[in-house]
Amino acid sequence: MPLTRKAYRAAILHSIADPAEVGIEASYEYFEDGLLVVDNGQISALGHASELLASLPADIEITHYQDALITPGxxxxxxxxxxxxxxxxxxxxxxxxxxxxxxxxxxxxxxxxxxxxxxxxxxxxxxxxxxxxxxxxxxxxxxxxxxxxxxxxxxxxxxxxxxxxxxxxxxxxxxxxxxxxxxxxxxxxxxxxxxxxxxxxxxxxxxxxxxxxxxxxxxxxxxxxxxxxxxxxxxxxxxxxxxxxxxxxxxxxxxxxxxxxxxxxxxxxxxxxxxxxxxxxxxxxxxxxxxxxxxxxxxxxxxxxxxxxxxxxxxxxxxxxxxxxxxxxxSLLQTLNEAYKVMQLQGARLSPFKSLYLATLGGARALRLEERIGTLQPGTDADFLVLDYNATPLLSYRLKQSKSIAETLFVLMTLGDDRTVAQTYAAGNLVHQR
Structure with a gap:
């Protein structure tokens, strides 16, 4: 098999801990202009595009997504x-x-x-x-x-x-x-x-x-x-x-x-x-x-x-x-929409970052697979998604009003569904394209 190395540029967000244990701010990493580098089905680098681009070979294929968010699968x-x-x-x-x-x-x-x-x-x-x-x-x-x-x-x-x-x-x-x-x-x-x-x-x-x-x-x-x-x-x-x-x-x-x-x-x-x-x-x-x-x-x-x-x-x-x-x-986005309401009915809050955790790293921890999946940490399997901010007319209009990644994430979970998922990658392979 030839070595395959690719990079993906977009806004990038992933959970790194449970907000219930470390607080919301310490529970995630967000790169407004991020870069994800994938080598042979595994993530080899993650960070700000401005910092990583210089370290990449000139001939690497970089896919640049506009108005999109990359998250773990x-x-x-x-x-x-x-x-x-x-x-x-x-x-x-x-x-x-x-x-x-x-x-x-x-x-x-x-x-x-x-x-x-x-x-x-x-x-x-x-x-x-x-x-x-x-x-x-x-x-x-x-x-x-x-x-x-x-x-x-x-x-x-x-x-x-x-x-x-x-x-x-x-x-x-x-x-x-x-x-x-x-x-x-x-x-x-x-x-x-x-x-x-x-x-x-x-x-x-x-x-x-x-x-x-x-x-x-x-x-x-x-x-x-x-x-x-x-x-x-x-x-x-x-x-x-x-x-x-x-x-x-x-x-x-x-x-x-x-x-x-x-x-x-x-x-x-x-x-x-x-x-x-x-x-x-x-x-x-x-x-x-x-x-x-x-x-x-x-x-x-x-x-x-x-x-x-x-x-x-x-x-x-x-x-x-x-x-x-x-x-x-x-759709786990739709499932999170319902999870928020289940908490509301009990007088409890479900932050968008806790929701992200439940759908990604929390699930990986439940399955004892957090070393392999659930985050975008280097060394893990390249299972990730591209979520499209313009997936529907309403979503597109609503996200133009968003003032923070927290608001954007919550709107994706409230209004989002299968149409929001533009691409799905598993082990670095494109396995779904909308």
């Missing part, structure tokens, strides 16, 4: 591949919604051709919306994960996914067994985990759809392969929380079910956590586990409001999730 810590075809389904709360819409939609993934078609659409949507890394639920069928990873590998994307484990309280056509889920997951791990930029996540759907035997084997997989991920759902809906208490009467609460089966750890991500208590947040933080905050789906399914200040108090890692298809948009 967005990181979606909770999304469902097989629900792409039912996004925006009307009128149910969680448990009825699963039975009415989700399970029938997921059953189609028994068909390999269907799995491949949807994986292609799904990855295109992620990249159109500027999402360069996602933690993805497949269906119960191994072919859903194979199709997804095959499509992601072709583009050299940093992606994490797993086959759903589900051996009870679901239709017969959509269940596996404790043993088959273990063997199928193991085969997928052997094939994909650590291949290129791909990682595997052990994926019990949620406590109600797994027997104690299945949860035991999920824990066993994590002990057999120490750098695996684990993803599941927790405390999304009050009915669901009560159901878990009935199914596991010996456990102290919902989180304790997962704790008992040794599913908490540094690469464990629990989606939602809307109804977690203080003690549960403390335990999640103590074990290095993370929560995926999914404001769009929490509002759409009427589940409740995530308590971000409580998570911050416990220094709990929090990423952002679109949760398509409970969430109604692949």
């Amino acid at each position: 967005f990181i979606d810590t909770h999304i469902h591949l097989p629900q792409t075809g039912m996004v925006g389904a009307y009128g149910e709360q969680l448990l009825d919604w699963l039975n009415t819409y989700t399970f029938p939609c997921e059953s189609q993934f028994a068909d390999q051709a269907h799995a491949e078609e949807v994986a292609g659409i799904f990855i295109k949507e992620l990249l159109r919306n500027g999402t360069t890394t996602a933690l993805v639920f497949g269906s119960v069928h191994p072919q859903s994960v194979n199709a997804f990873f095959e499509a992601a590998e072709k583009l050299d994307l940093r992606m994490i996914a797993g086959k759903v484990m589900m051996d009870r309280n679901a239709p017969d056509y959509l269940t596996d067994t404790a043993e088959s889920s273990y063997l199928e997951s193991k085969a997928l791990i052997e094939r994909w985990h650590g291949k290129g930029r791909l990682h595997y996540a052990v994926t019990p759907r949620f406590a109600p759809t797994s027997t104690p035997e299945q949860l035991t084997l999920a824990g066993q997989l994590l002990s057999e392969y120490p750098d695996l991920y684990m993803q599941t759902h927790i405390s999304e809906n009050l009915q669901e929380v009560e159901w878990v208490k009935e199914l596991f009467p010996k456990r102290k609460g919902y989180l304790d079910v997962y704790d008992h089966y040794q599913l908490l750890g540094e690469r464990s991500v629990f989606a939602h956590g809307v109804h977690l208590c203080d003690d549960e947040c403390a335990r999640l933080a103590q074990t290095g586990s993370a929560v995926a905050f999914c404001p769009t789906s929490n509002l759409f399914l009427g589940s409740g409001l995530f308590n971000l200040p409580m998570a911050e108090k416990h220094k709990l890692n929090v990423g952002l999730g679109t949760d398509v298809g409970g969430g109604t948009s692949f």
Whole structure:
């Protein structure tokens, strides 16, 4: 492979720390006229164009963007591949919604051709919306994960996914067994985990759809392969929380079910956590586990409001999730629009810099990938976006009134969507152009 070195000039912004820990001013770097230098898929330099230009060879290709902002690629810590075809389904709360819409939609993934078609659409949507890394639920069928990873590998994307484990309280056509889920997951791990930029996540759907035997084997997989991920759902809906208490009467609460089966750890991500208590947040933080905050789906399914200040108090890692298809948009900009409102309804503020953190470095920390993604620090993977200030007539007009990068960032998150993402780069390769 020939050495490839390119540079990109524009306004550049990235998070370098959590505003809740260091304050807003120390949480980001902004270069009004910045330069990003990429060598062989990795960032080799970042700084003010006036300082860096002189150090570059005369023949380097420099792409100069006007009226645009370069940020790190967005990181979606909770999304469902097989629900792409039912996004925006009307009128149910969680448990009825699963039975009415989700399970029938997921059953189609028994068909390999269907799995491949949807994986292609799904990855295109992620990249159109500027999402360069996602933690993805497949269906119960191994072919859903194979199709997804095959499509992601072709583009050299940093992606994490797993086959759903589900051996009870679901239709017969959509269940596996404790043993088959273990063997199928193991085969997928052997094939994909650590291949290129791909990682595997052990994926019990949620406590109600797994027997104690299945949860035991999920824990066993994590002990057999120490750098695996684990993803599941927790405390999304009050009915669901009560159901878990009935199914596991010996456990102290919902989180304790997962704790008992040794599913908490540094690469464990629990989606939602809307109804977690203080003690549960403390335990999640103590074990290095993370929560995926999914404001769009929490509002759409009427589940409740995530308590971000409580998570911050416990220094709990929090990423952002679109949760398509409970969430109604692949766009993390639109998801941040909803996150702001979720905080407003609780009398709390969500600064644009905290929002940027959640969509980038916060997600990377939740996934223990902050050495590789989530910032534009030299040495990290060149996963980045170009956001267009003139993407829509209203956005263009509104941003002409902006007096600061804070205001510009907030307007992008309020008015922005997939149209705002002009280009998406992954490992230095252009993977989406609007």
